[in-house]
Amino acid sequence: MTIQATHETLKAKFPDAIQDAHAPYTGLIVDRDHLVAVATALRDELGFRYLSSVTGVDYPAATDGLPPRFEAVYHFYQSEGGPLVLHVHADRENPTVPSLTPLFPSADFQEREAWDLMGIRFEGHPDLRRILLWEGYAGHPLQKGFQEVYYEADTKPFDSRWPEGAPVRAESRVPLGRNLRYPADFSMQGWCPTDDPWGYIAHDQVADLKDTAHPTDRVVLNMGPHHPSTHGVLRLLVTLEGETIKKLEPVVGFLHRCHDKIGERNTWLGNMPYTDRLDYVCSMSNNLGYAVAVEKLLDVKVPERAEYIRVIMAEFTRFINHIIDIGFTGNDLGIYFTAMLMGMEERELIVDLFERVSGSRMMCNYMRFGGVAHDMTADDVAYARQLAFERLPQAIDKVDQFFTNNEVFKQRSINVGVLPAETAIAYGCTGPLLRASGVPYDIRRAEPYSIYDSFDFDVVTRQNGDVYDRYMVRLEEMRQSVRILQQALNRLPDGPIMDGKPKGLIKVPAGEAYGRIEAPKGELGFYLVSEGGNNPYRYHVRSPSFVNLGALEEMCKGYLIADTVIILASVDITLGEVDR
Amino acid sequence: MGDAIVNVSAWIEGLLLGTGLSEPWVSFIMTVISAFVIAFIPVVIVIFLVWGYRKASARMQGRLGPNSSGTWAGPGGIVQTFADAIKMLTKEDIRPAGVDVIPYNIAPILIFFIALVVWAVIPFGPGTVIGVDLNIGIFYIMAFSSAALFGVLMAGWSSNNKYATVSAFRSVALLISYEIPQLLSVLVVVMVAGSMSMQDIVGAQRSVMYLIALPLPAVIFLIASLAEVNARPFELLEAESELVAGYQTEYSGMKFGMYYLAEFINSVAVGAIFSTLFLGGWQGPFVDAAPILGTVWIFAKITLMTMLWMFIQITLPRLRIDQILNFNWKFLVPLALANLCVISIVNKLINAQASDWTRAGILLLTNIAIALVAWTLVALGGRQKRRQYEAELEVVA
Numbered sequence: 006m007t008i009q010a011t012h013e014t015l016k017a018k019f020p021d022a023i024q025d026a027h028a029p030y031t032g033l034i035v036d037r038d039h040l041v042a043v044a045t046a047l048r049d050e051l052g053f054r055y056l057s058s059v060t061g062v063d064y065p066a067a068t069d070g071l072p073p074r075f076e077a078v079y080h081f082y083q084s085e086g087g088p089l090v091l092h093v094h095a096d097r098e099n100p101t102v103p104s105l106t107p108l109f110p111s112a113d114f115q116e117r118e119a120w121d122l123m124g125i126r127f128e129g130h131p132d133l134r135r136i137l138l139w140e141g142y143a144g145h146p147l148q149k150g151f152q153e154v155y156y157e158a159d160t161k162p163f164d165s166r167w168p169e170g171a172p173v174r175a176e177s178r179v180p181l182g183r184n185l186r187y188p189a190d191f192s193m194q195g196w197c198p199t200d201d202p203w204g205y206i207a208h209d210q211v212a213d214l215k216d217t218a219h220p221t222d223r224v225v226l227n228m229g230p231h232h233p234s235t236h237g238v239l240r241l242l243v244t245l246e247g248e249t250i251k252k253l254e255p256v257v258g259f260l261h262r263c264h265d266k267i268g269e270r271n272t273w274l275g276n277m278p279y280t281d282r283l284d285y286v287c288s289m290s291n292n293l294g295y296a297v298a299v300e301k302l303l304d305v306k307v308p309e310r311a312e313y314i315r316v317i318m319a320e321f322t323r324f325i326n327h328i329i330d331i332g333f334t335g336n337d338l339g340i341y342f343t344a345m346l347m348g349m350e351e352r353e354l355i356v357d358l359f360e361r362v363s364g365s366r367m368m369c370n371y372m373r374f375g376g377v378a379h380d381m382t383a384d385d386v387a388y389a390r391q392l393a394f395e396r397l398p399q400a401i402d403k404v405d406q407f408f409t410n411n412e413v414f415k416q417r418s419i420n421v422g423v424l425p426a427e428t429a430i431a432y433g434c435t436g437p438l439l440r441a442s443g444v445p446y447d448i449r450r451a452e453p454y455s456i457y458d459s460f461d462f463d464v465v466t467r468q469n470g471d472v473y474d475r476y477m478v479r480l481e482e483m484r485q486s487v488r489i490l491q492q493a494l495n496r497l498p499d500g501p502i503m504d505g506k507p508k509g510l511i512k513v514p515a516g517e518a519y520g521r522i523e524a525p526k527g528e529l530g531f532y533l534v535s536e537g538g539n540n541p542y543r544y545h546v547r548s549p550s551f552v553n554l555g556a557l558e559e560m561c562k563g564y565l566i567a568d569t570v571i572i573l574a575s576v577d578i579t580l581g582e583v584d585r
Numbered sequence: 586m587g588d589a590i591v592n593v594s595a596w597i598e599g600l601l602l603g604t605g606l607s608e609p610w611v612s613f614i615m616t617v618i619s620a621f622v623i624a625f626i627p628v629v630i631v632i633f634l635v636w637g638y639r640k641a642s643a644r645m646q647g648r649l650g651p652n653s654s655g656t657w658a659g660p661g662g663i664v665q666t667f668a669d670a671i672k673m674l675t676k677e678d679i680r681p682a683g684v685d686v687i688p689y690n691i692a693p694i695l696i697f698f699i700a701l702v703v704w705a706v707i708p709f710g711p712g713t714v715i716g717v718d719l720n721i722g723i724f725y726i727m728a729f730s731s732a733a734l735f736g737v738l739m740a741g742w743s744s745n746n747k748y749a750t751v752s753a754f755r756s757v758a759l760l761i762s763y764e765i766p767q768l769l770s771v772l773v774v775v776m777v778a779g780s781m782s783m784q785d786i787v788g789a790q791r792s793v794m795y796l797i798a799l800p801l802p803a804v805i806f807l808i809a810s811l812a813e814v815n816a817r818p819f820e821l822l823e824a825e826s827e828l829v830a831g832y833q834t835e836y837s838g839m840k841f842g843m844y845y846l847a848e849f850i851n852s853v854a855v856g857a858i859f860s861t862l863f864l865g866g867w868q869g870p871f872v873d874a875a876p877i878l879g880t881v882w883i884f885a886k887i888t889l890m891t892m893l894w895m896f897i898q899i900t901l902p903r904l905r906i907d908q909i910l911n912f913n914w915k916f917l918v919p920l921a922l923a924n925l926c927v928i929s930i931v932n933k934l935i936n937a938q939a940s941d942w943t944r945a946g947i948l949l950l951t952n953i954a955i956a957l958v959a960w961t962l963v964a965l966g967g968r969q970k971r972r973q974y975e976a977e978l979e980v981v982a
Binding site for chain 1: 642645646647648748751754817818820828829898899900901902903904905906907908
């Protein structure tokens with residue numbers, strides 16, 4: 006069913022509750038009270054079973070004939086094609102929206118994030134607590150009136166940074182920050198939030214273990230934030246019976262920097278280097294995702310050579326990500342770094358290529374709206390060909406040889422962390438995690454971006470959804486990446502790499518866009534709202550790691566602590582992207 | 586050349602007697618000196634072993650490892666380990682709040698002590714080149730190495746840390762259960778050699794080492810020992826990716842250093858015990874002509890075993906606690922038991938006048954037979970399980 010037809014069906018079904026969004030906005034405006042009914046119909050009757058993104062936008066002034074409001078924005082997908090966008094308006098004084106978490110568990114973390122940062126309350130959410138900021142934080146930073154510490158102006162460039170033509174660091178001027186606000190009765194020493202100090206209440210309510218066959222004491226274990234295998238600063242709050250996991254809750258936000266707010270202050274192009282820092286293993290993919298999203302608003306034509314270069318870089322990035330993840334899985338299994346360093350060796354060669362084309366190894370900042378920043382020279386292409394045709398296929402075979410039939414690895418990973426397909430879809434999992442559960446959903450096929458529709462490649466799936474299958478999917482996806490690389494390098498055309506002249510300050514036409522790509526870890530989406538200025542009005546990142554992490558408890562329950570670490574490794578998260 | 590070590594000790598003894606000291610005093614001083622030397626051997630070995638381990642792991646991982654590029658660190662970076670040792674000694678000793686002070690402080694001492702004490706009965710050469718030739722040598726080793734469990738338990742429990750406690754839980758399960766197959770395979774050796782004295786066991790392997798006569802106990806002993814010294818794939822007590830550093834989590838400075846040292850010393854000790862029990866200890870070509878060669882042979886064998894340990898340590902992933910225990914109780918223990926029963930009968934049936942080689946051949950054949958039976962049983966069990974699984978799949982389909 007096309008999106009347009011779905012709109013009509015919905016409007017026929019709920020005549021009072023739905024109206025079209027005004028141009029330049031897309032999708033439907035749904036009445037708050039009917040949201041749950043509409044979402045149920047979408048899920049059960051119309052086949053939109055995947056809720057990709059939930060976020061909020063603040064409109065403090067009346068616009069487009071609408072009163073001042075908060076908007077909750079939902080993006081639904083079916084198995085193919087573009088999004089169905091729902092806007093739900095909430096009163097600005099007392100913003101409440103019904104929660105979709107009971108219908109779509111994938112909304113759980115995202116609604117908590119929208120409450121945390123935007124202040125929209127989701128009624129009926131089972132556990133509406135702050136997620137990225139700390140429990141005692143005063144205010145909701147994404148509201149338009151919120152001014153952060155060291156606040157200078159609403160948007161960049163900040164004139165105050167150049168008083169007499171010489172740059173000044175804002176931090177040196179305001180040592181404590183004029184806008185630093187603390188909650189009432191706050192003291193730096195011995196502060197303790199009152200209601201649920203460290204998130205333990207839910208864990209105290211885990212069913213009494215005394216009546217089981219082998220009664221043991223319950224242990225609540227904090228894995229992290231300082232723990233070797235949480236891949237960054239992630240805190241896992243685990244309730245154990247013996248070593249078996251009864252309840253697990255990821256506590257995130259230790260690396261939070263309010264990427265969204267920074268994005269609103271920056272100019273459109275100024276955001277590009279910030280996206281590098283989201284998933285710091287795959288900066289090229291993040292660049293591509295952001296460029297794809299902004300180009301939806303800009304309506305530029307990317308030259309063919311630039312598209313090819315983008316695909317080449319994105320697929321090299323996928324290769325890096327997967328081989329590093331397999332290496333880290335080995336690390337978590339206890340192979341004393343040997344597997345990880347095996348992956349690092351290949352990664353070094355690929356980042357050498359990134360350094361050649363972009364000047365930086367990890368933080369590439371390479372894509373531009375309408376093209377890429379630098380061309381690939383003949384030498385670079387020759388180097389890339391050498392990698393794609395000779396080195397990398399051998400590297401995959403090496404990994405295959407060491408892991409696939411390793412008895413200990415199989416013992417540890419088969420039937421561990423099983424995620425059934427239905428659960429995976431409900432939790433909004435994407436990427437290898439979803440495909441290992443047997444759902445052949447790949448955005449490169451479902452909603453092709455760039456020039457992916459012109460390449461031959463397979464969408465890799467496995468059926469069991471355990472750790473071993475996720476490894477197998479990653480391994481096979483590396484092969485497919487190499488296949489795409491070989492085709493792209495063979496067909497790489499000559500021509501310009503930018504649409505028009507490169508510009509620094511870009512004005513983007515008013516409108517909203519949700520651009521998404523198949524990043525190595527899953528669906529990386531950028532929700533952008535422009536009011537026609539130099540800066541985004543709203544800039545939201547839907548990161549795959551963050552949403553995939555929501556399904557961790559489902560995967561870990563009933564397994565042992567030892568399994569948790571490899572399940573976490575198989576989910577493949579980067580905390581830079583989770584915490585944003 | 587003669588027996589250099591014995592000669593040196595006789596020379597020192599002569600010197601001491603020459604000063605007019607009475608006989609008991611001289612023998613006391615000689616005991617102290619030899620105890621010092623024997624305790625010193627493993628510690629010195631470890632300093633080089635740590636370097637060797639770093640070098641070997643680096644080479645297996647496509648790195649260079651310690652070297653002198655940058656700051657000077659001696660040929661091949663060998664000085665690095667000494668710098669590490671000095672750093673360890675000078676670091677602040679942090680004691681977290683809420684620990685149970687007495688066990689917390691005793692634990693590292695106990696573990697280090699046990700790691701050293703084992704070396705007293707390892708024969709480093711023929712005759713008297715041994716700390717003390719106890720007639721219950723191997724029993725003494727087994728007894729002391731089980732006591733190491735108390736150290737781990739004390740450390741884990743007293744640290745006031747959940748990771749350490751979980752590690753202590755695991756240690757009880759793991760160390761106790763793997764002691765059984767270890768002991769059972771040692772019993773076979775004791776039975777065949779007819780003595781518990783380490784020197785006698787080495788002597789019994791004069792013509793043929795027990796690795797050839799008793800390969801099955803050797804393999805069982807090796808596996809169980811890997812578990813006992815907490816090496817991969819049984820590295821559960823300080824499983825870095827799960828339990829941070831296990832029972833050592835709350836230790837710092839030289840207390841941590843003692844655990845670190847003890848771990849390496851134990852690993853070498855396993856090599857030494859294995860060499861003595863199964864590889865013929867100091868036995869080797871030309872030992873009769875030059876007894877000093879015996880010392881060379883045993884150290885060569887220990888080095889070989891340590892290399893094997895390193896290789897396993899660096900390349901294998903770790904199993905899960907339930908899998909490890911299953912493997913032990915459902916496979917290793919029954920196998921070791923069956924082995925003990927069968928070999929005790931077969932050994933008795935062999936003519937006492939039979940040559941060493943005949944005896945070894947018969948024992949080897951028995952071992953192979955037991956291994957084949959065990960293999961068949963495991964394969965049958967696996968096939969049955971697979972059939973069951975396939976039947977279930979068909980039901981679902």
